[in-house]
Amino acid sequence: MSPANRWLARGVAGFWLVNFLCLALLAIFWLVSLAGDPVSASQIAPPTPLPPSPTALIVLASPLDEPPTPLQPATATLIPTFTPTVPPTPTATPPPTATLEPSPTPAYTPTITPVPFASGPIVIGHSVAGRPIEVYRFGTGSTRRLIVAGIHGGSEANTIALANELIVYINDHPEVIPRHISLYILPSLNPDGAARGRGPIGRANENGVDLNRNWPHGWKQTWNRDGCWNILPITAGDYPASEPEVLALMTFIQYYNIEALISYHSAALGIFAGGYDYGPSVRLAEAVAEVSTYPWPPIDTGCEITGDLTDWAAAHRIAAIDIELSDHTHTDFNQNLDILRVFLNWQR
Ligand SMILES: [Zn+2]
Secondary structure, three states: OOHHHHHHHHHHHHHHHHHHHHHHHHHHHHHHHHHOOOOOHHHOOOOOOOOOOHHHHHHHHOOOOOOOOOOOOOHHHHOOOOOOOOOOOOOOOOOOOOOOOOOOOOOOOOOOOOOOOEEEEEEEEEOOOOOEEEEEEEOOOOEEEEEEOOOOOHHHHHHHHHHHHHHHHHHHOHHHOOOOEEEEEEOOOOHHHHHHOOOHHHOOOOOOEOOOOOOOOOOOOOOOOOOOOOOOOOEOOOOOOOOHHHHHHHHHHHHOOOOEEEEEEEOOOOEEEOOOOOHHHHHHHHHHHOOOOOOOOOOOOOOOOOOOHHHHHHHOOOEEEEEEEOOOOOOOHHHHHHHHHHHHHOOO
16 A cells, blocks of 8 residues: 555544544433433424514505504503492481381472462353353461352342452451461352343343252252242252352362351341351351341341252351342441451351
């Protein structure tokens, strides 16, 4: 072998020796790695995310059809704010006693509007010809009393004048009404007769009916005219309470639970007690007679009374009287003011 070939042979052998040593080191390193702790998955570095593809960039860059999802508000605002509950202040509750009744608590407390002292006119109905039948109220007491005037119009129109004078007076002197009283005044029950004129022609209503003979107590279609008003033809109506004026007042008296009344007429015969011997009516007539010059007992002309307002009222336990003024002209105001005071303060 030539020297050159020997150096070549040594080079090749050295190359292979180095290779062998490297392989041997690799094998040893591998064996040592197997013998040590295994590499956990968490120690494996995650793959490097791919950069977004050009398509994804285009989608993100395109205009959004949907509005962006609103950002979540700050965490602090999501935490509900708690208002600390203040424990109720302990109140000393008296021990229940057997005699105490629990007072009912109203579920609804209405707003109380004060009732005015006076009101009216209240229209309680209409006459045959359609005229309103009006009532005025004074006072707010629970005891309700009534003055009726003009049940006979015409010659008795001075009773309407008296009622209107009393209305004016009470408006100016509300103290005349006791606290427990509500006084109602109906100035003209027969407005059609009153409109027809003063005198006998105005006595009946538009149907030719005497409104003080149409009440459903002792009603008669005909009666003995001796001693009675008989100047012009007049009837008692076709049946009791056939007339709208009577029906309106009858309904009013019952609805408002009137417990005493005066019906004014003229002229001259005095004070009549409804129901004849009905005690409350008689006692009211006696009380009124003490402050008036009107005859009591009344002058008896022998007239048969039928279908009378005060008799009907007495039959319904209402103290009721007729009062006839002195004539067909004057209102006898001062005397009837005294009667008013007695009437309002009278106790049945
Ligand atoms: Zn009369």
